[in-house]
Amino acid sequence: MLKLVGYRILALVPVLLVISIVSVGLTALLPSNAAERIAGEAATPEQIAQIQSSLGLDQPWYEQYWNWLTGAVRGDFGQSLIDGSNVLTLVVDRLSVTLSLAVVAAIIGIVLGVTAGTLAALRSGSLIDRAITVLASVALAMPAFWIGLILVSVFALKLGWLPATGYVPLTQNPAAWFRSVILPGFALGLIVTAMLARHARASMIEVLQMPHIRTARAMGLPARAVIGKHALKSSLSPVVTTMGFQFAYLLGGAVVIEKVFGIPGMGDLALNAVINSDIPIIQAVIVTTGICVALAQLAVDVAYGYLNPKVRVS
Amino acid sequence: MTRKKTLRTLAASAAAMIAAGTLAACGGAASSATPGQLTVATLVDVQSFDPAVNPGQGQRVFLDPVYDTLLRTDPKGNVVPGVATAFELTPQSLDLTLEQGRVFSDGEPLDAEAVKANIVSRKASAGPASGAFENVADVTVVSPTEVSLELSAPSPALPIALTDVAGVLVAPNALDAPDLGANPVGSGPYVLDATASKKGVKYVYTPNDKFTDKSQQTLDRIEIRVLTDDAARASALRSGQVDLAQIARSQVEAAKSSGIEIGTFPGNYWMLQFTDLDGTEAPALKNKKFRQAVCTAINADQVVQTTFFGHGTAQSQVFPQGNRFHVDALDDIYAYNQDQARRLLAESGVTDASFSVPAFGPIKPIDEAIQGNLRDVGIDMQITLVQPGTLDKENRQTNFPAIITPIKQVHPEQLFVDRLAADGPQNPFKVNHPEIDAAHEAALQATDEDGRVAAYADMQTAVADDALWCGLFQDQSVVGWNSKAVHGVQNTVGWPMGPSFRGVTVG
Numbered sequence: 001m002l003k004l005v006g007y008r009i010l011a012l013v014p015v016l017l018v019i020s021i022v023s024v025g026l027t028a029l030l031p032s033n034a035a036e037r038i039a040g041e042a043a044t045p046e047q048i049a050q051i052q053s054s055l056g057l058d059q060p061w062y063e064q065y066w067n068w069l070t071g072a073v074r075g076d077f078g079q080s081l082i083d084g085s086n087v088l089t090l091v092v093d094r095l096s097v098t099l100s101l102a103v104v105a106a107i108i109g110i111v112l113g114v115t116a117g118t119l120a121a122l123r124s125g126s127l128i129d130r131a132i133t134v135l136a137s138v139a140l141a142m143p144a145f146w147i148g149l150i151l152v153s154v155f156a157l158k159l160g161w162l163p164a165t166g167y168v169p170l171t172q173n174p175a176a177w178f179r180s181v182i183l184p185g186f187a188l189g190l191i192v193t194a195m196l197a198r199h200a201r202a203s204m205i206e207v208l209q210m211p212h213i214r215t216a217r218a219m220g221l222p223a224r225a226v227i228g229k230h231a232l233k234s235s236l237s238p239v240v241t242t243m244g245f246q247f248a249y250l251l252g253g254a255v256v257i258e259k260v261f262g263i264p265g266m267g268d269l270a271l272n273a274v275i276n277s278d279i280p281i282i283q284a285v286i287v288t289t290g291i292c293v294a295l296a297q298l299a300v301d302v303a304y305g306y307l308n309p310k311v312r313v314s
Numbered sequence: 315m316t317r318k319k320t321l322r323t324l325a326a327s328a329a330a331m332i333a334a335g336t337l338a339a340c341g342g343a344a345s346s347a348t349p350g351q352l353t354v355a356t357l358v359d360v361q362s363f364d365p366a367v368n369p370g371q372g373q374r375v376f377l378d379p380v381y382d383t384l385l386r387t388d389p390k391g392n393v394v395p396g397v398a399t400a401f402e403l404t405p406q407s408l409d410l411t412l413e414q415g416r417v418f419s420d421g422e423p424l425d426a427e428a429v430k431a432n433i434v435s436r437k438a439s440a441g442p443a444s445g446a447f448e449n450v451a452d453v454t455v456v457s458p459t460e461v462s463l464e465l466s467a468p469s470p471a472l473p474i475a476l477t478d479v480a481g482v483l484v485a486p487n488a489l490d491a492p493d494l495g496a497n498p499v500g501s502g503p504y505v506l507d508a509t510a511s512k513k514g515v516k517y518v519y520t521p522n523d524k525f526t527d528k529s530q531q532t533l534d535r536i537e538i539r540v541l542t543d544d545a546a547r548a549s550a551l552r553s554g555q556v557d558l559a560q561i562a563r564s565q566v567e568a569a570k571s572s573g574i575e576i577g578t579f580p581g582n583y584w585m586l587q588f589t590d591l592d593g594t595e596a597p598a599l600k601n602k603k604f605r606q607a608v609c610t611a612i613n614a615d616q617v618v619q620t621t622f623f624g625h626g627t628a629q630s631q632v633f634p635q636g637n638r639f640h641v642d643a644l645d646d647i648y649a650y651n652q653d654q655a656r657r658l659l660a661e662s663g664v665t666d667a668s669f670s671v672p673a674f675g676p677i678k679p680i681d682e683a684i685q686g687n688l689r690d691v692g693i694d695m696q697i698t699l700v701q702p703g704t705l706d707k708e709n710r711q712t713n714f715p716a717i718i719t720p721i722k723q724v725h726p727e728q729l730f731v732d733r734l735a736a737d738g739p740q741n742p743f744k745v746n747h748p749e750i751d752a753a754h755e756a757a758l759q760a761t762d763e764d765g766r767v768a769a770y771a772d773m774q775t776a777v778a779d780d781a782l783w784c785g786l787f788q789d790q791s792v793v794g795w796n797s798k799a800v801h802g803v804q805n806t807v808g809w810p811m812g813p814s815f816r817g818v819t820v821g
């Protein structure tokens with residue numbers, strides 16, 4: 001298993017290199033640059049050229065990329081072109097917020113989704129099963145931002161139970177952190193819940209019909225042990241695979257949810273950076289997001305190996 | 315039995331999680347106003363605390379607590395004293411008399427030397443404020459409280475420019491600091507608490523103990539939160555998380571229903587500017603009658619009602635009634651009249667009645683409303699989508715023959731320098747206007763203010779007669795606040811993101 005992890009981490013290097021080159025290509029497509037943004041609406045070409053020169057934007061793209069790359073491998077992602085802020089500090093700060101939100105959404109999705117899917121499978125064909133199936137379909141059809149707006153309207157504005165906007169770091173106040181992430185986490189995690197519920201249901205129904213489950217029941221094992229120890233573990237493999245893909249969705253979906261709930265995460269940072277053509281921030285956001293997605297896939301592989309011994313052996 | 319137990323366990327787990335969430339949630343969320351502490355939500359982040367690279371206007375909400383300006387504007391938009399208690403403008407110079415005994419928050423004296431250092435530094439930068447000092451040939455320190463700006467050409471707009479980022483005063487030792495964009499040092503009533511602030515998230519200000527005018531320093535703490543989503547900002551205000559916020563026009567009724575006090579502030583002036591006046595790209599625009607037909611076909615009032623929820627005023631000229639540069643005769647020069655527009659279009663003899671404009675997100679509905687007006691009389695205005703944030707750039711380039719845009723100019727001189735002069739950055743096709751040049755020259759050579767105002771009126775009349783642009787409307791910014799706690803909110807002209815917090819109290 002350690003070998004697998006080691007290989008996957010090594011494989012990240014060329015992936016990140018490609019991502020960084022693609023990000024440079026994408027930023028080259030931006031219709032304006034930071035110098036034009038700083039110079040203001042009535043700027044003359046001379047003013048813009050002067051600012052471009054001071055920011056190093058007049059250098060060839062490959063020189064700019066090389067400067068960035070040599071800094072990035074040392075952990076120096078440069079400074080914001082707009083106000084000189086340290087990019088690494090900014091990205092780390094915002095990434096912790098987005099990851100926090102994505103993890104909460106993932107936990108909500110896994111706990112509720114697997115629970116609902118398992119319940120539906122155990123009562124296959126019953127009213128509960130149909131209700132869960134219909135609710136999952138409805139949840140999949142609802143956009144996350146709309147769910148977010150409804151949650152704010154009910155739980156923040158009508159009932160006053162939870163904050164409408166904002167984020168409190170976990171290290172600052174765990175209870176306040178929980179209050180600040182529960183609504184956005186639920187809004188973001190609902191679609192994951194629905195998705196996992198469907199997969200968990202189908203997988204569990206299939207597993208329950210397998211010979212080893214029938215054997216376990218025939219041997220008189222209690223239902224809790226049959227389902228909790230044998231069936232659930234076997235049925236989780238496709239759920240884990242789905243969750244791996246869903247994590248990338250959660251990072252992307254967090255952009256919208258962060259806006260609805262006024263949460264200062266990566267999405268907000270990326271959006272402002274694109275509007276300002278703040279290239280060092282854009283590149284850092286793309287690369288760190290790539291790292292996160294790759295690590296999530298690695299975690300899926302590890303979990304898959306745990307759940308399925310055949311994979312571990314191969 | 316055991317299967318039922320398993321089901322119960324699973325159901326109990328789910329219920330426990332929901333219950334835990336709900337219980338934790340009951341810790342209370344909505345905060346009410348704390349006396350002496352003002353929490354504000356804004357639509358956009360501060361670009362930089364360095365006034366040399368900050369575009370000013372709406373951004374002054376962030377700068378004003380920390381920085382003083384040489385001059386200020388009153389609620390009607392008139393230039394009034396700031397740090398400069400008096401000023402005298404002649405075609406050759408601008409003499410400023412400074413308030414005595416002022417110091418910056420780092421202890422440096424705010425004297426004539428400090429003012430000179432700021433002007434020299436701002437002029438040398440290539441940022442938005444540098445243009446204001448284009449005609450400043452030299453800065454002379456006459457005494458510790460007197461400074462004189464020698465002008466190479468008459469600069470009637472210089473005083474109004476000194477009310478914005480051009481006139482912002484930074485402590486001289488901080489002028490060249492690499493972190494000025496994040497750590498401002500000024501002489502305003504508050505200082506930025508860099509430790510409590512977080513870029514792009516919130517900015518916390520605390521009282522500047524070197525500031526002596528307590529009538530302006532009325533708060534113990536100001537926190538400006540950046541909430542870019544309209545609904546999130548309104549929700550934060552309605553739930554009591556913030557005390558004052560810029561409200562999207564679509565959220566006004568919801569805010570009112572929650573007991574929020576709503577105030578409207580004059581925002582941006584909008585125009586349809588024809589840039590390709592020689593007809594290089596769009597031949598129709600060379601024809602004066604065609605341009606007049608376009609202006610006459612636009613129902614600006616309808617545009618305000620449909621796209622701004624009525625928060626604006628149709629206005630055919632840049633300067634509103636009550637402003638000294640307003641020209642009464644231009645009020646109805648292109649009053650909406652479809653029949654008249656069709657007549658003018660027929661008289662123009664134009665065969666290809668079309669032109670294009672750039673647009674993105676929030677501008678598009680405005681363009682579409684105008685597009686509908688023009689289509690009704692047989693004029694085809696095509697809308698081409700451009701990337702957000704590039705409208706300014708398009709206004710400086712020749713990609714489009716016309717543009718519908720909010721403008722930042724607040725003085726006729728700025729209109730001339732930026733949009734009418736042959737080398738003006740927003741006259742991208744470099745079109746000459748001899749009659750307008752003559753009126754402008756007369757304004758510069760006027761020996762008194764009345765003569766200058768009359769000459770600028772002639773200039774604006776020439777612009778309107780030739781229909782170089784169609785004046786559309788002035789929009790309004792909407793600001794909401796918890797009036798039970800927040801007092802003293804005043805109209806601050808030209809600050810579309812909210813008022814100055816000087817003199818505002820919470821309690």
